[in-house]
Amino acid sequence: MSATAAVDTRVDLGGIALRNPVLTASGTFGYGTEFLPFLDLRRLGGFVAKSLTLRPRFGNPPPRIAEAPSAMLNAISLENVGVDAFIADKLPAIPEGVTVIASLFETDIEGYAEVAKRLSAAGRVAGLEVNASCPHVKSGGIEFGQNPTVLASLVRAVRRASDRPLLVKLSPNVTDIAEMARVCEGEGADGISLINAVQALEVDAETRRPVLANVLGGLSGPAIRPIALRMVWQAARAVSIPICGIGGITSAEDAVKFLLCGATAVQVGTSNYLDPGVAGTVADGLVAYLERHGVPRVADLVGALEIPAR
Amino acid sequence: MADPSPLRTDATVLENRAEGGANRRLVLRIAGWPGFEPGQFLMVSPGSRSAVPRTDPLLPRPMAVYRARQSDAAGEVEILYKVVGRGTGLMAETLPGQRIGVVGPLGRSFALPQPGERAVLVAGGTGIASIYELADRTRDRRVAVLLGARTADDLMGVEDFEALGVELRVATEDGSRGVRGLVTALLEEALGDPGPTRVYACGPTPMMRRCAEIAAERSQPCIVSLENRMACGFGVCLGCAAPLLDAGYALVCRDGPMFDAGALSWEGLP
Numbered sequence: 001m002s003a004t005a006a007v008d009t010r011v012d013l014g015g016i017a018l019r020n021p022v023l024t025a026s027g028t029f030g031y032g033t034e035f036l037p038f039l040d041l042r043r044l045g046g047f048v049a050k051s052l053t054l055r056p057r058f059g060n061p062p063p064r065i066a067e068a069p070s071a072m073l074n075a076i077s078l079e080n081v082g083v084d085a086f087i088a089d090k091l092p093a094i095p096e097g098v099t100v101i102a103s104l105f106e107t108d109i110e111g112y113a114e115v116a117k118r119l120s121a122a123g124r125v126a127g128l129e130v131n132a133s134c135p136h137v138k139s140g141g142i143e144f145g146q147n148p149t150v151l152a153s154l155v156r157a158v159r160r161a162s163d164r165p166l167l168v169k170l171s172p173n174v175t176d177i178a179e180m181a182r183v184c185e186g187e188g189a190d191g192i193s194l195i196n197a198v199q200a201l202e203v204d205a206e207t208r209r210p211v212l213a214n215v216l217g218g219l220s221g222p223a224i225r226p227i228a229l230r231m232v233w234q235a236a237r238a239v240s241i242p243i244c245g246i247g248g249i250t251s252a253e254d255a256v257k258f259l260l261c262g263a264t265a266v267q268v269g270t271s272n273y274l275d276p277g278v279a280g281t282v283a284d285g286l287v288a289y290l291e292r293h294g295v296p297r298v299a300d301l302v303g304a305l306e307i308p309a310r
Numbered sequence: 311m312a313d314p315s316p317l318r319t320d321a322t323v324l325e326n327r328a329e330g331g332a333n334r335r336l337v338l339r340i341a342g343w344p345g346f347e348p349g350q351f352l353m354v355s356p357g358s359r360s361a362v363p364r365t366d367p368l369l370p371r372p373m374a375v376y377r378a379r380q381s382d383a384a385g386e387v388e389i390l391y392k393v394v395g396r397g398t399g400l401m402a403e404t405l406p407g408q409r410i411g412v413v414g415p416l417g418r419s420f421a422l423p424q425p426g427e428r429a430v431l432v433a434g435g436t437g438i439a440s441i442y443e444l445a446d447r448t449r450d451r452r453v454a455v456l457l458g459a460r461t462a463d464d465l466m467g468v469e470d471f472e473a474l475g476v477e478l479r480v481a482t483e484d485g486s487r488g489v490r491g492l493v494t495a496l497l498e499e500a501l502g503d504p505g506p507t508r509v510y511a512c513g514p515t516p517m518m519r520r521c522a523e524i525a526a527e528r529s530q531p532c533i534v535s536l537e538n539r540m541a542c543g544f545g546v547c548l549g550c551a552a553p554l555l556d557a558g559y560a561l562v563c564r565d566g567p568m569f570d571a572g573a574l575s576w577e578g579l580p
Contacts, residue, residue: 065549
């Protein structure tokens with residue numbers, strides 16, 4: 001039986017037309033080309049490239065990563081080649097027919113707006129994803145995504161700087177994710193990506209030291225999936241713009257869970273490290289799921305979570 | 311020659327046997343094996359593949375390709391490893407016939423010695439697994455292999471090196487095999503010969519650092535092969551950063567694992 005003819009996997013993520021809802025998450029997929037030996041990127045809805053800053057940036061000293069149960073911690077600190085090198089060297093190396101979403105961050109709002117402007121002038125970029133989980137220098141280092149007022153000014157500034165479809169990637173390290181989602185919608189974002197890594201700390205009891213040189217890191221992987229599902233569900237009930245679900249996806253069934261909780265698309269993250277072909281497996285498995293359940297369109301799953309009456 | 315393009319696949323375990331001490335030898339059959347160059351490595355999933363993917367421990371382990379031989383369209387790939395934690399413990403439990411996820415071969419390869427140059431290969435502990443192929447490919451030249459470990463039990467692969475017929479010297483810290491002491495003392499002796507020599511070192515960071523110092527004192531080039539934690543092995547997670555003397559970081563997986571010893575900032579290495 002034909003795997004693809006029977007079901008419609010297309011989705012619209014805030015103006016970004018995707019052939020299927022399976023993307024890969026920024027910071028776990030490099031600039032795409034690293035995966036070419038393992039995966040035909042055209043099997044995916046697209047990918048979100050590593051977050052870019054105005055100038056190239058070095059990361060933190062090692063150790064930068066550690067394991068935790070069904071998870072890993074990282075404190076890379078957003079090492080990247082810079083926006084100009086991305087446009088000049090990385091974008092042209094991505095095969096035709098691959099949807100590229102560019103992720104950006106800076107330490108002040110003017111910086112974000114400038115990176116957004118430069119990316120928007122690059123033909124290959126289908127949309128932007130604002131990484132709002134970085135410390136804001138001018139507000140004393142608090143994450144942009146942790147303060148509704150700061151988040152609002154950030155989204156407003158990037159919205160002015162770019163006419164491309166605009167996603168905002170939210171931090172899970174907040175009290176009320178629904179409020180942050182509403183702020184993004186109110187300032188003209190076209191969609192919301194969540195969740196970024198969960199702030200975490202792991203300790204070596206023998207040496208009495210933190211396992212990461214940076215002390216704190218971000219927890220990612222299957223352990224955070226139920227937290228992510230909860231936040232996607234809460235955000236989806238708060239806004240009408242589409243949501244891209246992220247957090248510990250390793251299989252098509254995991255992706256389906258996010259769609260049911262209200263995500264229009266998903267991003268596979270940490271699993272790309274373990275298996276550089278996993279996003280293709282998730283995309284294929286999603287088709288098999290739709291066929292097995294007699295669902296004609298993947299969009300029919302979005303928000304279709306059934307909560308039994310009590 | 312360009313390094314072979316890596317695979318992501320499930321390998322079949324052919325053998326997984328004790329090698330003395332906590333060391334084991336894993337032999338994998340890998341369909342479509344593209345061959346490998348000396349010093350390259352595989353990312354090996356911790357334990358056998360089952361219907362439900364394992365998430366704990368989550369990350370694959372970087373393992374040097376010890377040696378490989380081509381048979382039909384597959385490779386029989388040997389890995390020497392030491393059981394040190396949960397991941398390698400699960401690797402030790404895998405049985406012949408079971409499947410195990412692998413990605414590779416990854417990383418750059420050792421540059422072979424220049425014509426007229428003598429090669430001295432120094433390896434300690436599990437670092438021994440990274441230099442066998444280099445020893446094999448340089449055995450027609452002037453090459454000396456110096457192996458070190460804590461005890462005779464901890465020494466891996468010595469019989470294989472003996473079978474290569476290369477000049478071989480062994481040091482153990484307790485004197486249970488070869489000379490008593492550190493392998494770096496053997497390097498000092500080997501570099502008593504002032505002719506052009508290229509030193510290759512792989513092992514614990516203090517050992518490699520000392521090798522770099524000894525080579526530098528005698529103005530001989532030294533290449534070190536680093537080990538580091540890594541989540542992916544192909545330049546994406548950026549977890550395996552090694553600090554450079556100039557500025558910034560190199561990635562052990564993508565820019566290494568071998569580096570010119572003089573390019574590294576040894577203070578900052580984990």
